Amino acid sequence: MVRQAALRTKGSGGLSGVDANGYRRMLACKSFKQSSTRLCEAIGRMTKTLCTQYIDPTTIEALIASRLIPLDKGEVAVRPIGVGEVKRRISAKCVMSFAKKDVEEASRSLQLCAGQKSGTQQAVRKERVQEWEERAERIRESAPPRI
DSSP states (O other): OHHHHHHHOOSOOOTTOOOHHHHHHHHHOGGGTHHHHHHHHHHHHHHHHHHHSOOOGGGGHHHHOEEEEEEEEETTEEEEEEEEOHHHHHHHHHHHHHHHHHHHHHHGGGTOOTTSTTHHHHHHHHHHHHHHHHHHHHHHHHSOOOO
């Protein structure tokens, strides 16, 4: 399953610098023989451990860290883009291959567009914008009137 998830993963690498093509080569290339199989098994065990046991977040900082890339939006505005580790994205694909139906079912009532690409991210962004607007309104209401 890890090998299939690696084949479906695309994109640049995180802090380690190994991109999806590098992991695809390490996990699916027959020239690595047993090393490739052992690496697949190790990533599978890591994923299972992350899903079933409590792991102190400080011990997996390297796995959950992202490489930040500034995206120029013009007029002195910059949007930070976070690129996560490929190993983490492969693990997430493995987990979602089992949990996709459960996640879609659990989030259906929240209207998160589960099953659609980036639907959850859009929902979270919408909630954040709404929260910011509510905060701004409260600040405006509590501010003294301008004379």
